[in-house]
Amino acid sequence: MRTRTFVGMGAAGIAASLALAGCSNGKAATGGTAGAAAPKSGQITIAYLQKQGDQQYFIDEANGAKAEAAKLGNVKIVTVNLGTDSNQAISAMSTEVGQQVDGIAIVVPDQKIGPQVIDSAGAIPLVASDDPISNGSGQPAPFVGFDSVQMGTSVGTEAGKLFKQYGWSAADTKILAAYQQDLSDCQQREQGEEAGFAAAAGASPQIVKIGTDNSVVDAQNKTGAAITANPGVKHWVVWGCNDESETGAVTALQNSGVAPANIDGVGLGAYLTCKDWVAKKDSGNKAALFIDGRAVGATAVDVLVGKIRDGKALPAKSIAKTTMVDATNFVQAGVQCS
Numbered sequence: 001m002r003t004r005t006f007v008g009m010g011a012a013g014i015a016a017s018l019a020l021a022g023c024s025n026g027k028a029a030t031g032g033t034a035g036a037a038a039p040k041s042g043q044i045t046i047a048y049l050q051k052q053g054d055q056q057y058f059i060d061e062a063n064g065a066k067a068e069a070a071k072l073g074n075v076k077i078v079t080v081n082l083g084t085d086s087n088q089a090i091s092a093m094s095t096e097v098g099q100q101v102d103g104i105a106i107v108v109p110d111q112k113i114g115p116q117v118i119d120s121a122g123a124i125p126l127v128a129s130d131d132p133i134s135n136g137s138g139q140p141a142p143f144v145g146f147d148s149v150q151m152g153t154s155v156g157t158e159a160g161k162l163f164k165q166y167g168w169s170a171a172d173t174k175i176l177a178a179y180q181q182d183l184s185d186c187q188q189r190e191q192g193e194e195a196g197f198a199a200a201a202g203a204s205p206q207i208v209k210i211g212t213d214n215s216v217v218d219a220q221n222k223t224g225a226a227i228t229a230n231p232g233v234k235h236w237v238v239w240g241c242n243d244e245s246e247t248g249a250v251t252a253l254q255n256s257g258v259a260p261a262n263i264d265g266v267g268l269g270a271y272l273t274c275k276d277w278v279a280k281k282d283s284g285n286k287a288a289l290f291i292d293g294r295a296v297g298a299t300a301v302d303v304l305v306g307k308i309r310d311g312k313a314l315p316a317k318s319i320a321k322t323t324m325v326d327a328t329n330f331v332q333a334g335v336q337c338s
Contacts, residue, residue: 039311040102045076046304047096048297049089050129051109052214053081055244056271057293058107060336061129064294065105068301075305084213086110093120103304105129105144105297111184114141125307125314129300131185142314144300146291148185151268151322152192155239158287158324159193159266160200163237166264172234173205176226178219178249179241181211186241189268193239205237212245216272219248220255227256235262236284243269243288250284260284270325274337277327287326290333295320 114133263284
């Protein structure tokens, strides 16, 4: 769905809380987005195209973009929900280019369309949000988001610490890993999760990998089949590519009769895992890595406006910090439950 939003006052100071750093080499990425246009005064229009724009993380991201636009002033944000449709993404790019927007941030439904997206943008400044994309020559577009390996390592490390704390053994434990298996970010997070867990737990339970579309419903359905195929497991460690995958898997386990005490679930996002903590429910969702979509959205707008208004080079990478939270500290960390 397509919405056009004019931003007014509000949300001052979000950029100060971003905790984002440019890439270490300090170079600007081109990736087909090098714009030679002179700096622009007056109103700036930025299109933010998002896959699965109805998921809470991406809602937060859009809100962060709007808040930063309000802070910077005279910036108009256009949000477009692409769902999971790559064709819609290409069509939306054509529409926004035709509307002569000044900048574009995009979360692609499929990284394979990166060359088409970058070519379509032409001289319009573009950043890849959350999922990296490259042009036909393999040159990456400027990126705003998270370090996927680092994120996964943090999740796996926490899961491993809890596994050890609970005194579980590899013999009666299995790991349930739910993620979109053809997405490079998810692949990297899974690699980090496995490495972090092994280092922290000092054990290697069997890993049951479940391919999902990164939605709660799909993770829940696929986990149901995995439970049937793996009878007699006493303890389950659960992680995923996002909060949707992890909470969907934990819900399926609990619905099948696995007690929360026998589930070591560590989410990635915290915006869904926190629901049980707010309700003070006994839950298999023991912890989560807090990733703030608002910070990513704000930074995407900030770097684009810097390019459009001031002629600043787009950083090759702007990487957000993350925080591990649980039921005792998620409120203080700033998690907003959906």
